[in-house]
Amino acid sequence: MSRLHLLSLVLASVLAVSCKEHGHDHEGEAAHGHDEGGAHGAAEAERPDLSVTAYQDGLELFMEYPALVVGQPSPLVAHFTDARAPDGFKVVTKGKVTAALRYADGTEERFVAEKLLRDGIFKPEVRPTKSGQATLTLRLEGEQVAGTVEAGKVTVYPTVAAAVSAAPPEAVGESSVPFLKEQQWKTQYATAPAEVRVLQGGVRANGELKPVAGQAAELSAPVAGRIPVGGPVPHLGQVVKKGEVLVRVVPTTVAGAMDLATVEMEAARARAEQGLAEREVARAEEMFSAKAIPEKQLDAARVAREMAIARVSATERQLTLYRSTQSGSGGGVGGAAFELRSPLDGVVSFAEVMPGAVVVAGTRLVSVINPSRLWLEAKVYEADAPKVERSPGAAFTVAGFTREFTVDEKSGRRVAVGSVVDSATRTVPVLFELPNPDGALKPGMFAKVTLFTGETVRALAVPEAAVVDDNGRPTVFVMEGGESFFKRVIRPGVRSGGWVQALDGVKEGERVVSRGAYELKLSTATGAIPEHGHQH
Template sequence: MALKHLCWMLAIGIAAAGCSRSAVPAAAPEEPETLSVTRWTAKTELFAEYPPLTVGGTSRFAIHLTRLDSFKALTEGNVEVRLQGGAGQPEVFRVDAPSRPGIFGVDVKPTQAGKRELIIVLKAKGLSDEHRVGEVEVFPTAEAAGAAVAGGGDEAPGISFLKEQQWSLDFGTAVVTEQAVRESIRVPARVDARPGGAADVVAPIDGRLTRVVEVPLGASVSRGQELARLLPPPSVPGDLPQLQRARAEAQSTLALATRDRERAERLTTAGAAPEKRLDDARSVEEHAKARFAAAEASLAQYNAARAGGATDAEGSFVIRAPVSGVIAQRDAATGANIAAGTVLFRVVDASQVHLVGQIPEGEAAPARLTRGAEIEIAGQPDRIPAGRLVSTGKVLDLQSRTLPITFAFDNRALGIPVGQAAFL
């Protein structure tokens, strides 16, 4: 009997303990789904996240602002969230600085329910912008907001790419727009000197180079700059006595002409001879001077050629650069004997060049509609505008079966070597 009583007490104790256990707490109500919006203007990109708006409730706006000129986060400025329109008075909520670079946290606490227009305004140093987000609903209670958002349906699946991630990369966004897509082809090309932009410097006559200016390959020269001096051979290269005799005769003739002119001056002064007599004597003297000077020059030229030449020898030809550019070829050395027509230098203007592409025969017909092109060059990460279209060929190259197309290119900034292979 005592054992049975003990068992009943144990059962009652267990039941009492079960009844005294605290109840499981009810699940907390879920937070309403966050809303988001993305807008662009010509200056900034807006991405904002915020909970549904309720009367008397504080909705924390996380406003992300990106500069479109650099695709970087805004690091200073103030932002206003404006609610206006509808039956109520305008309401403005403001923050004076970002909580983190690019992110402005604004607490919005509406006082009136209904349809309102949401406007986000940015004011920063050197930049002001306004995003008209559009119509939003301010709900009277949190329950009404939750019910309305819950009935909105699920979002389409996508890949998350946070603005904080975008700002740390070389990344940009743009509004999708409809634009014309032009047909294009990729053809091999080369950089050529333009017509008149390259010239060979040749020897005008036979002779000896008495001086060659030190201009290495690639050196810049200007038009008219002296490059070399050329001493022509004497007219009678092997007959020194003949040159000396010609000089002596010219000297004797000059002396006679000088004495005759002096005699004519005395007679004319005394009135014994007419003025014409003096004029004739002066003319003969001038001719004699010229003959003597020529004989002297011939003898000096002979002596300079026999001695190996001198840089300032009389009768030397000064050879100058015909165009401004760079030295692309040099085959001249001081003291060398050269023949007329020998190429001494080649000067190329590399600042203004032509880009010549080779269009395949099968693309020749649409090539007539070409209006522009871009250049692809090894070592250059980006394509470069090819410049002004000069001409499209009308005769196929018989060997390559291609049609030439030429663009004028300003090469001063990039300095692409003439002869460089490229693609258009």
């Protein structure tokens, strides 16, 4: 064995070990130029490895491959990701890929991978037949997603030596952190470009969702009593109409049962007194006509009649009021029961009604709320209060929802700005009213609020979800390639509509991790990589 051949074998072994140490183990395959023991194994190992990351047609392509050489097989390890949903990219699990080399003279060579190597990865093998400049394009066809991604201009070299000599020197720059596709596909992951946007100036505050004034009510037991068996029993979430009977309470005390009887007796007495007064007036008028009594006596009879009429009217109104709140049937003393009716259209938000139970006066039995509109109360620190005095609206997020909610002149209104600073929290309340037609938002939810100041700024911005806290420093992860990222500290500015101004740290067009940044941060802290490495 010649010294040159021995040196080539040693070099190939070192490169293979180095590849495995970096988590990219291509066991038993020809990826990255490691031919399966073929005649060109040593030469293939010397070819420079290239990579490309491209976005097109709703697809993300990250591809690794050895430099293209005439007559040499070059496996394209193409990682395809469905990048159509900004809230989370998905691994491609179906389809076939056609790689096309289009030369400057218009000729084209095609190479097809009929199926996936495994989820997300296709490996068409390119074997160019002539050297020169070409455009490399990959076409994905499948049920899940389809599209064409242009990988860019490539050079097909006549020999391996030409490819090696043309390889640029290894650049020295900022260090990157790895986050392999296998890791990305197992979490909620997405990227977005840093771009210039028009942002609304805003002030951050904590807030809470509350019922609109007059659109919530509590119904309590008016007297000590018993809830009759067989009566209405409201339940949580029940839709009710204004005036609907929700619960009945039968009084259990003699005084409570006698109230209605007393009022009825007073009404009967008033009517009898009115009749007597009417007769007295008639008699007085006859006697006055006969000049048997003075006019003063007639006037006294008429005044007595007016007082009797007034007393009848008062007792009748009181009797009507009692009858409007009592059913007139039931199992209580005298058969009377108080009916608690819904004061508004809405849903039952609280119900503590047990048939047969005895309750004391003032016990809360039912609460009703109309959730179709809500109030957002934001607590603004006193230093920021002057900025939101005429706030046109606000954006807010609540736990459990991935989307941001907005309230402005189109969707709601500003109700009021507090005129007093809370002595304990040093905040000023600002109220907004907003629609809640589907009832998704619940009163009592806490919110993170950005109140618009009315000012706008055109600036470079990144998604707010891309910014993570790294030891007290706002940080984003900027994509270097499909599986490597730069960790950059930024200086945030205006926040608006889910975006935050980046005063420095990123450049326009650079892609940042907009979903999964926290998981990437954790992986850099632990050095975690998939146990199987990154085998292709």
